[in-house]
Each structure stands twice: as structure tokens, then as C-alpha cells.
Amino acid sequence: MPETERIWIIGATEGIGKALAREWADRGASLLLSARSEDKLRTLVAELGRQHEMVPLDVSDRRSVDLAAQKIADLGPIDRAVNLAALYDPGKVADLDPDTAAQIVAVNLIGCFHIAQVAPQLLRQGGQLALCGSVAGYIGLPQGQIYSATKAGVxxxxxxxxxxxxxxxxxxxxxxxxxxxxxTKRNDFKMPAMVTPQAAASSIIRGLERRSFEVHFPRRLTIPLKLLSSLPYWLALRLTQRLSR
Structure with a gap:
């Protein structure tokens, strides 16, 4: 990794994003940290060091994204942009509040589209843009509802x-x-192959340094789900129906 690599992390104050920020900061990167909460961003910058910049934004609000992009552009080109901003609300499709569903789509999918449009203008030639999907987007699963649909879109x-x-x-x-x-603490079902945010961050950094298009982990979960999604519908849907029982 270049000694002074500049990395923009969107969704930096929670979970994987926060763990990524800590690990990249430890590796000497210069970070541009974005999220909706200015207070949480300020706390994170205070922890990591004043050499890092906070750039508040709401990915679902295009004006907010454009203003953040202008601030970043004024600081010079970046090497990587990683979008991790997402909302989640578990449950069955029939039980989901329509306003909540619209908000999830606005953040997870439209927000990702906003970043996909503005980030290329900020990245150096050959720079890296990483968008965060989910194994939940591989195939429709019980209680995946609109979250899984947005991740399939990503x-x-x-x-x-x-x-x-x-x-x-x-x-x-x-x-x-x-x-x-x-x-994920909101889930009321057993979650196989659970990993910590720190382990996830390490897997992401290793994966982004390699050449493969997709960084997926843990493989003891992702490989079976990839196989499930590759099956013909008559068999795949029969198997997913069993999961709902």
C-alpha cells in the first residue's frame, strides 16, 4: 500500500466501517471519514488522529453527497472509496412498514448509486471504488425482505x-x-459463521489488495450460498422454503 494512501470511507462510524477506519489508520493511510452523525465522526477522528478528515453526509440526499464530494475534491485526488452505508430491518415482506422500506431503498441502493456517480470524479486514474453488497443479495431468503433486494441491486x-x-x-x-x-443484533434467528467487525475489516483489506472482483467472507458461508444461487429455481426455491419453517 502506498505510504500516504488517501481513502474515503462512507459509513465509517459503525460496525465494519469503524473497524476498517481503525485498521487502515494503523497502516498509515490518510482517511476521509463520512457518515450522517457529526458527533460520532468527531469522536472517531479524535481517536484516530487529527490528520484524518471528517466529511459528514447522508448518502440518500444527493445535495449532501455533492457538497461532501466538493469538499473532498478541494483536498485532492483519493486512492480508494469504500461505501458501507446501509440500513437493515429484519422480518417478512408482509410485515415491513412501507416508509421504512422506502428509507432502506434510499440509503442502501439509491445512496450507493449516488456514491457510484460521484466517486469516480474524485479518484485518481486507476483508483479503487468498492461497493458493499451482501451474501443476502445472492438469492431471496426468508426474512431478507427489502434489505436483500437492495443488496441484489448493489x-x-x-x-x-x-x-x-x-x-x-x-x-x-x-x-x-x-x-x-x-x-445483526436485531435478528431473532441463528446466524451461522458470524465474524467480528475486526475480522471483517481484515478480510476486506486483504481482498481489496488482490485482483478478484468480489471480496466475500467467510467462505464457509459464502460458498454454500453461491452454490444455492446457482441451482435451477425448482430446486433452489424448494430449499429456501425449508428455511422459513
Whole structure:
């Protein structure tokens, strides 16, 4: 990694994003840290050091994203941009509040689209843009509801960006499994192969240093789900229906 690599982390104050910020800071990177909460950003910068910059934004608000992008542009080109901002609300589709569903779509999918549009203008030639999907986006699973649908959209968006930006940017997809965060604590079912945010951050950094398009972990969970999603519908749906019982 370059000695003074400049990295923009969106969704930096919670879970994986916070763990990533800590590990990259320990490795000597210069960080641009974004999230909605200015108080949490201020606390994180105080912890990591004043050489890092806080850039508050709301990914669902395009004006907010554009203002943040202008501030970053004034500071010079960046080497990586990683979008981890997301909302989650477990439960069945029939039980989800429509306003909550709209907010999840606005943050997880439209927000990711906003970052995918502005980040290429801020990255150096050949820089890296990483969008965070989820193994929940591989195939529709019980209680995945609108969250899984938005993550399927992010996967598709990352694939499209990879093709469109070939030769100018290094576009990557991050697909975590279950990570022990504030969001997953809301689940009322057994979550297999759970990892800590610190382990997730280490897996992401290792993966982004390699050449593969997708960084997915832990493989004891992701590989079976990839196999499930590759099955014909008559068999895959029969198996997912069993999970809802």
C-alpha cells in the first residue's frame, strides 16, 4: 500500500466501517471519514488522529453527497472509496412498514448509486471504488425482505460499474456474511459463521489488495450460498422454503 494512501470511507462510524477506519489508520493511510452523525465522526477522528478528515453526509440526499464530494475534491485526488452505508430491518415482506422500506431503498441502493456517480470524479486514474453488497443479495431468503433486494441491486450495480469503468477505475464488490454489529443484533434467528467487525475489516483489506472482483467472507458461508444461487429455481426455491419453517 502506498505510504500516504488517501481513502474515503462512507459509513465509517459503525460496525465494519469503524473497524476498517481503525485498521487502515494503523497502516498509515490518510482517511476521509463520512457518515450522517457529526458527533460520532468527531469522536472517531479524535481517536484516530487529527490528520484524518471528517466529511459528514447522508448518502440518500444527493445535495449532501455533492457538497461532501466538493469538499473532498478541494483536498485532492483519493486512492480508494469504500461505501458501507446501509440500513437493515429484519422480518417478512408482509410485515415491513412501507416508509421504512422506502428509507432502506434510499440509503442502501439509491445512496450507493449516488456514491457510484460521484466517486469516480474524485479518484485518481486507476483508483479503487468498492461497493458493499451482501451474501443476502445472492438469492431471496426468508426474512431478507427489502434489505436483500437492495443488496441484489448493489451487486448488479457493481457489476455494471466494473464493465463501464474498465481501464480507468478498479471497481470491486464486497459481500460480507453475518458480522456482529448493531444491525445483526436485531435478528431473532441463528446466524451461522458470524465474524467480528475486526475480522471483517481484515478480510476486506486483504481482498481489496488482490485482483478478484468480489471480496466475500467467510467462505464457509459464502460458498454454500453461491452454490444455492446457482441451482435451477425448482430446486433452489424448494430449499429456501425449508428455511422459513
Amino acid at each position: 451487486i448488479n450495480l457493481a457489476e455494471t460499474m466494473r464493465a463501464e469503468m474498465a481501464g480507468s477505475l478498479d471497481v470491486r464488490l464486497i459481500s460480507p456474511g453475518f458480522v456482529d454489529t448493531r444491525l
